[in-house]
Amino acid sequence: MNPRETPVSSVVRALDFPVENQNSCRDRGYDSFMPPSLSITSAGVLSFEKARHLVEEHAAQVRPGEVETLDLLAAVGRVLAEAILADRDFPPFDRATRDGYAVGAEDLAQIPTRLQIVGEIKAGDWPDPATCVVAHGQAAGIMTGAPLPSGADAVVMVEHTSPAGAFVEVRRAVSRGENFVPRGSEARAGQLLLDRGRRLDHAGIAIAASVGRSRVQVFRKPRVAVLSTGDELVGIDATPAPAQIRNSNSYSLAAQVQAAGAEAVRLPIAPDERTRLRALIEEGLSCDLLLLTGGVSMGKYDLVEQVLAELKAEFYFTGAEIQPGKPVVFGSCGSCRAGAPARLLTSEAPSARPGVFAPNKKYFFGLPGNPVSTMVTFELFARPMIEALSGLPPQPLIFLRARLKSEIRTKTGLKRFLPAVLSGGFENAEVELARWQGSGDIAALARANCYAVIPPDRERIEAGEWVPLLMR
Ligand code: AMP
Ligand code: MG
Numbered sequence: 001m002n003p004r005e006t007p008v009s010s011v012v013r014a015l016d017f018p019v020e021n022q023n024s025c026r027d028r029g030y031d032s033f034m035p036p037s038l039s040i041t042s043a044g045v046l047s048f049e050k051a052r053h054l055v056e057e058h059a060a061q062v063r064p065g066e067v068e069t070l071d072l073l074a075a076v077g078r079v080l081a082e083a084i085l086a087d088r089d090f091p092p093f094d095r096a097t098r099d100g101y102a103v104g105a106e107d108l109a110q111i112p113t114r115l116q117i118v119g120e121i122k123a124g125d126w127p128d129p130a131t132c133v134v135a136h137g138q139a140a141g142i143m144t145g146a147p148l149p150s151g152a153d154a155v156v157m158v159e160h161t162s163p164a165g166a167f168v169e170v171r172r173a174v175s176r177g178e179n180f181v182p183r184g185s186e187a188r189a190g191q192l193l194l195d196r197g198r199r200l201d202h203a204g205i206a207i208a209a210s211v212g213r214s215r216v217q218v219f220r221k222p223r224v225a226v227l228s229t230g231d232e233l234v235g236i237d238a239t240p241a242p243a244q245i246r247n248s249n250s251y252s253l254a255a256q257v258q259a260a261g262a263e264a265v266r267l268p269i270a271p272d273e274r275t276r277l278r279a280l281i282e283e284g285l286s287c288d289l290l291l292l293t294g295g296v297s298m299g300k301y302d303l304v305e306q307v308l309a310e311l312k313a314e315f316y317f318t319g320a321e322i323q324p325g326k327p328v329v330f331g332s333c334g335s336c337r338a339g340a341p342a343r344l345l346t347s348e349a350p351s352a353r354p355g356v357f358a359p360n361k362k363y364f365f366g367l368p369g370n371p372v373s374t375m376v377t378f379e380l381f382a383r384p385m386i387e388a389l390s391g392l393p394p395q396p397l398i399f400l401r402a403r404l405k406s407e408i409r410t411k412t413g414l415k416r417f418l419p420a421v422l423s424g425g426f427e428n429a430e431v432e433l434a435r436w437q438g439s440g441d442i443a444a445l446a447r448a449n450c451y452a453v454i455p456p457d458r459e460r461i462e463a464g465e466w467v468p469l470l471m472r
Helices: 019-025 048-059 202-210 248-259 274-284 304-310 371-390 442-447
Strands: 067-071 100-103 113-121 138-142 154-157 161-164 167-170 192-194 215-219 223-228 263-266 289-293 314-317 329-333 362-367 398-404 415-423 430-433 450-454 466-471
Touching: 048 314, 048 329, 048 371, 100 113, 100 167, 138 167, 192 202, 223 248, 223 274, 248 263, 248 289, 248 371, 274 289, 274 304, 289 371, 304 314, 304 329, 304 362, 362 371, 371 415, 371 442, 398 450, 415 442, 415 466, 430 450
Parallel strands: 113 138, 223 263, 223 289, 289 362, 398 430
Antiparallel strands: 067 215, 100 138, 100 154, 113 167, 161 167, 314 329, 329 362, 398 466, 415 430, 415 450, 450 466
């Protein structure tokens, strides 16, 4: 990247570096390299990179839900379960891109010159092959979006012409092929335009609409259970007693789940009490994914892991060397809930790794309860699983970069994702940390618009240095 040219446009494609590139990981915002073949057995507290990679490995094993056919606009944000092909050539004819005159470029070898007008073609007209043919010394008026008449091989812009009766004076030469797009040059009939596994954004919708697809096949949205735990929590409509806290995490998580393209199923608040917690976890495991918040730290009443262990959960990690969010937990339950409905599968080939993919296996994340930790760990770990369950292929974690406005001092040992404010335009974008009181400070997060990513081995980052940013 040339920093002077593109201050905040450096895209870091994380976690897919080939082995020979390991040294560049630090430059790109990653301080260690993980081999692609890391096995799905590690547990304990992992580096951010290992933890993320493990999630990605598991995400690669899951399958999206059933296919459904939706009206085009109901499918916005959904993931395509079918490929969309060009139904005809794009453009379907040599399409003028300017208003002006269709000409033979050779006729303009000497300018100015006078050409005879043989007709006019507006968008939607088909030039009459009997009358509207551009021969030597002739031109046809043409509008943007209209088909080029035969005999013409360029369009001269109207700004460079002066019509006079049956003739037009042309003051500027054009090259062959100028100001029109040749038939089929964007796509040939039958060519793949959108692949299966592509999320339908407005560009995809334009393509589906252009090929006449008023209904499209997409994957069902995954259902993601959101379960907040904690004796101190009350519903957001309640008036909290002095020591109580409104359950904001259920709502912020549901918002993140929805923004990731899934359906959030908010469960009732789970108390820090085994029986009720277990019943709600079991309920959550009937969804495609379970997100818990709270109860995963070292406190006496942090029961989430214990209850999951009672349910024979397999844990892949029980912490990541990050801040905020260190106590984050990732695991799965095989057939935790007797009689749980098996998730219907598409007709895809089974997993390439026998034994890893089990149709009844349900993944869960135990996200730390501190609201900022909940939000950060969702972005870093839960999102890729939701995307996989939605039918998306693996998406790289993308970082921008900006210059640091003022010096940062931190302790080493953890990779930090600190709420930060990116400001300025493209030419002078700079970032500074938001003032915050730690992982519970949602007011600071609301003032921020990104996270500055601080590597675990840096005590001090000076003003003016480039730092990676995770946008939100
Ligand atoms: P925990 O992870 O359960 O130890 O909780 C850490 C902190 O986050 C505590 O201050 C909790 O009160 C707070 N917290 C936990 N769950 C929620 C929630 N659902 N909404 C808002 N704050 C929460
Ligand atoms: Mg708690």
